[in-house]
Amino acid sequence: MPYHLPMSQAKTSPVHLTAAATGALPRALLLAICIIYGLAGLFGRDPWKNEDAAGFGVMWQLGSGGLQDWLMPNIVGRPYSDDGPLVFWIGGGMIRLLGGWLGAPDAARLATALFYFATCALIWYSTYLLGRRDEVQPFAFAFGGQPDARSYGRALADGALLIFLACVGLALRGHETTAQVGQVCFIAFTLYGLVRSLDKPVQGSLWFGVGLGALCLASGPILPLVLLAATLIAGLICRPLPLMRLLTIGAPLGVLIIAVWMATVYFGATVTDDAVTYIREWARYDRHTYGPPSLAAAGFIARNFFLFSWPVWPIAAFAWLSWRGMRRAPHVTLPLSFLAVLFVLLVLLRSPGDVQFILLLPPMAVLAAFALPTLPRAAINAIDWFSLLFFTILGGTIWFLWVAKTTGWPPRIASNVFRQLPGFQHTFTISAVIIALAVTVAWVLIVRWRLSRAPKQIWRPVVISAAGTTLMWVMAMTLWLPSINYGKTYRDVAQAAQLALPSTYTCVQPIRMGDAQLASFAYFGHIRFGGPDDGCDILLRHDAVDYGAPSSISHFEWRLIWEGRRPADRDERFRMYRLVDLSHTAPPRPTIQRRLPRQP
Structure with a gap:
């Protein structure tokens, strides 16, 4: 249902675009970036310390264990109740199906790939649905020429996906066998349910309920509860949100999913006391994880979060500023409510780590997408040139250090590299070099296309950033994978x-x-x-x-x-x-x- 602001709140759209500015990003380029970025680093390596190896251990136990392991996940008998079992079920199922062919570690990481691609799709469709709504459409010119709603929504969705991929911290944390990769997916799933409920209340409420239940099964009770609180806040601020449908259809569905799981564990366990203890420890873990804010936690977040989430956070902040006249509209209220409660939860962590930072990326990417049509030319140029210089220098450094490690020249640089990896025997792999050269050439071609063609589309500020993170990750997972694997495996x-x-x-x-x-x-x-x-x-x-x-x-x-x-x-x-x-x-x-x- 189209949303119209009351007359007292109606503002002129801050977006002034022509139809040419909403041209779709070439599908082949978008899919290539997503697929290459998602699959690089998933295969041909060991589980790495710490969270990656722990998550794999639970999946491996499920893949090689029996029914009791599936009911109460563990690592060789040690109960693992830090997170719910859903992500580990999927990883254990992959090991059961494909472990004999791919090996257990590579098969387990297929679950990571599944969650990654699902997250990308949910972010794209959430932004697309929001971008087609009446209140976000560009200013209508007197003689026409503005884009249609479908093209505008698709351009915004492409931008949201590129922003998500451009995030610096997603590279490592998005390729691990941890429960957090599933939690990110189900946060995006729940947000999509809210967005879908704006025009299809019943269907959206069902999506919302399944997302909450799945999120609870992948984490603990605190995370879905805070998202439910965010939904209540959004419903009070944003009138088009069908809050009653969400609370009467979605929330009970989520509770039903958890109740079915608990009943299955209780009645399926061979020892009832073990089942009760497992469920109780799973419910209590969140309460031990969070506490009052501390200076140590605030310092860690201040030092790491802004680099981890670059360039998402400045673009999202600009979206809040540029849409100041329409902050009660769904495209601002829905992602911002999720983002706010998740950030509060991050501040309350007793021992914060960057693995929790990725939980904020889906709502932040959706919100940041609506800043793209309003970014001034100076900001666009600043993002482009900063990304170009940063990733070019970083890529050159990666190549230079690899040449030093391979040839032994310059000798001081080579000795410093091997000093960090005592006992490591370097081997030359021609396939890794060919792939690294191919992505380097692709990077040069993308930069040349971006700077020479100077496209006017609204997604142009983040093309170089997304391509740069893809370049860095692929080079790290080809030229440096043996070295990184040697340094992080047991x-x-x-x-x-x-x-x-x-x-x-x-x-x-x-x-x-x-x-x-x-x-x-x-x-x-x-x-x-x-x-x-x-x-x-x-x-x-x-x-x-x-x-x-x-x-x-x-x-x-x-x-x-x-x-x-x-x-x-x-x-x-x-x-x-x-x-x-x-x-x-x-x-x-x-x-x-x-x-x-x-x-x-």
Whole structure:
């Protein structure tokens, strides 16, 4: 249903465009950027520390485990209730289907690709639907020439997708096997439900309810609750939003999805107490995650968020300024309400990390898209030239360091590179070089096309930025993938620990080992882990410093049989101890000291 502001709030549209400014971005270029960016770095590497390896560990356990693992996800027996099971179900299903062909790590990352492409589609369609509404249409000229609503909405949607892809921090975090990649998708899913409800209230409410339920299953109860609060705020501000339909259809549907999952866990678990404990810990984890604002959290956000979300945040801020006369309209209210509550949640984190930053990107990209038609020429030129210089210098640096690593010249630069990766053996891979050269040539052609043709379309300020992030990520995942993989994997140290294990042992009890370490040692080292009640005769301990041997028991002693660490990490060390029965050990022979004759 078209939305018209009341006469008291009606403002002239800040957008003055001709039809030529809303020409669609070439579909081949847009799809190529999305596909290359999404698939680069997904295959041919190990799970990386920390969140990536932990998420893979849960998926691998599901892919190789039984029904109880699917009901209550875990890492080799250690319950994992930090996030809901939905993302891990999909990753575990991929391992079951394709793990024998691709290998478990690559198969698990197919779930990451699925969430990435779904997020791109949801951002595009959300912006497209908002961009077709009457209140956002460009100023109508007296003699015509303004774009039609369909073309205008498509141009805005292309811009939103390019803005999302241009985000610097999305590169690494968007390619990991973590629950957050699914949470980003379901945030975009829920936002799409709100947008769809503006013209189709029942259908949009169903989308909204499924999004809330899926988000809760992929995270915890806090995240969907704050989005529900954002919906209430948006409904009070934005009159076209069918708030009653959303609350009476969407919200109960989301609750039903969670109730069905909880009932399945409760009645399907072999031990009811374990199911109750798992659900209780899952519900409590969010409450332990958030707390009062702290200076440490504020400092971390101030240092990292603005670089992580560049260039999305300045464009989104300009959208708020440029549409100041229509801030109660859906295209501002809906994404901004989501963005505001998610940012508040970010500030309340007890231990903030950049992995949570990506949750803000879908609503921020949708909001930023509506700044593109209003950006002044000076701002467009500033974004273009900054991106051109930044990514050209960065790309040149990546090539220069790779040449130094490959040829050994200049010797000082080469030695500095290898100093960061002690023990790394560099190999020349012709296919990686060809791909890196191809994306470099593509970057030059895109820049030349952008600067020589000087297109007038509204998406032009972010083409170079999106192409630049794609260039950097592909080059990193080709020229530098072996080096990065060597520095971030636990493969070598886990396999070394496996070789140190006795030929027969009961189980290995992990001490102070994180989820990523536990998963990596179990997968790469094929180590059989156990709990405190399993009577394990091997201890594998993670020590930041040397705490000495574990306390001995009567007639038993813990003896060190191996210690090691990852070459690229000096802050962690692993020590393995074996339980030795002293009662079956032959006592040492007494030393006979011969008395020498006294010298005269």
